[in-house]
Amino acid sequence: MNEINDIITILTKLPGVGKKSAQRLSYFLLKNKHIALEISHIIEDVISNINFCSICGNFTTKDVCSICEDYSRDQSMLCVVEEPKDLLAIEETGCYKGLYHILMGSINPLDGVNPDKLKINELVERIKKGNFSEVLIATNPTIEGEATFLYLNNILSKFNIKRSRIATGIPMGGSLEYSDSLTLGKAISSKHYL
Secondary structure: OOHHHHHHHHHHHOOOOOOHHHHHHHHHHHOHHHHHHHHHHHHHHHHOOOOOOOOOEEEEEEOHHHHHHEEEEEEEEEHHHHHHHHHHHHHHHHHEEEEEOOOOOOOEEEHOEOEEEEHHHHHHHHHHHOOOOOEOOOOOOOOHHHHHHHEEEEEEEOOOOEEEOOOOOOOOOOOOOOOOHHHHHHHHHHHOOO
């Protein structure tokens, strides 16, 4: 049974997977070995072939990702996100058609993540070399995301470029009475005029 415990232990290292979920997954994979083997082959193939885009930092199997290669996208817009998963979330909306820059994290001094550990210097170089008219800062609405936004906004204020930030506030279908005061306050301060 030590081998099963090894599977359970490794699965608990995945985000959002506790011990009970890891046990269920382990027994499911043991009962369905063909699925377990398929998962392991796909993961091995992807891990060995995936790289970071040399321009934006997105995942790709080539030197440059398909978004950076797509010249039909708005080359004057640059959206700055924390992680590749944030790029994917924005792409799924279909609302943004510009380029991206991935920081590979957010400023978090408690975890030892200072600005020099992020792709901020690369962002500055990209803005110097590019013809961007606007930078949309799309950091997460967390303390770390807010710190990152403030830091980036300060750096980008030195350039003659329009800066914007994604709005935060009450989600569609949400109720004001159940919103926390910070979210409600952000929604009010991010109001727009009709």
